[in-house]
Amino acid sequence: MERLDVRGLPHPERPPLVMKKLQEHGELELIVEVEPKPLMAMLREKGYVCESRFDGEKWIVRIRRA
């Protein structure tokens, strides 16, 4: 699964980058500092499944088509 680490990127740059990677690869493992609830909700509306977990240091969100 393609991995995308957006830590350190400004907030407004993240959703477009995530959408671009999803279009290229169909699924994605997103690495982020805090759980991106709004982004996850919007991806669900667009037919994606999101599963998030905290590994003690960072949030890992697995995104794939439903």
Next chain:
Amino acid sequence: MNLALKFLYSALVYLVVAAFLGILNLFGFYFKPVHSHLMLAGFVSLTIVGAMYQIVPTILGTELRGKSLAEGSFYLLNLGTVLLALSMRGIVDFSISAAVYTLGAILFAIVIFLTISSARLSPSIAVWFFAAAIIYYLAGVVYALLAFSGILTFNIRVHAHLLAAGWIGLTTFGGLYELFPMLSLRKLRSQKLGWATFVISNVALVGMLYGFAYSEKALLIFGTLFVLSFYMLALNLLLTLASKPESEAELDISVKFFVVALIFGLAGITLAPLNLFFDLTFQHSHLLLAGWIALTIIGAEYHIIPMITWMEKYADKLGVEDVPMIADLFNMKIGKFVLYLSPIGVALLVIPQIAVIGGALFTITILAFVADMFAVRIR
């Protein structure tokens, strides 16, 4: 258009109209009740309703329930706001405008509580604040409806504090507890302090309402307790900001607005107990509502409006055609202009001798902000 955005944009129209009426008020024209109701029942309340329709399902990992009721609340709350403004000028009977607005508020409450009941994730502190705030909202509008229908005696301090402190204040507490850590990319300093804030602010509010009706002494005690709860919120958020960030990303413009707003909030809430001894009502209310609440909303909207718009309009076109990025949807120079000048406007507004200058400056920054947010739809 997304329902939340419909609420946010209609609220911005009330903001512009109410700001102009506020200026006229400073020039001696009497628009105070229309100004305050367009600001609070219109701009602030509709913003909160729209934001909750977006944020509550997001936090709870579920979908908004009762979408047709939510659509209905949009029309009723807007109609109710306009009718309330007309009632303030003696054109429409209060019992009619209050009934329409109350019906809209009830639909909104049903939608949010249905959504909460279908939660897949356990509710965060924010959701508890929102739920409590909605109860104060209903209490505040039903209280006014009953009073203007001749069933209850109207006490304006009870009405104002149910809505300004209970509904608007607690919603903002909850919103900040959710958005501040998320947008500053930091962990909330203390969850326990957050829960303590929730309990103390609610105990204080109930005590204050009792105090307004029956006892100035109780009002002083519980009012001071509410001030304490505000200090706890501010301490928790400022300690969060002082902690090491999870990454080196530049501080989001929304968070910068939140911090400035919090400083005004601290000033405004500190004046609250002094109101019992000196007439500082204008300073107390405007530091809190223009300084804390309005600037917090402006900050939040710099994040929410471009992000929802981008996902709605452009996400599916990415890779198919050239699309703007989220940061291209708003003008950062205007954002900084509003960030730097609106606090000066609020600070001058509360000094009686130069309130007109402050009000005019604040209104100019509001116009710039609103124009920038409407431009998001066409950029």
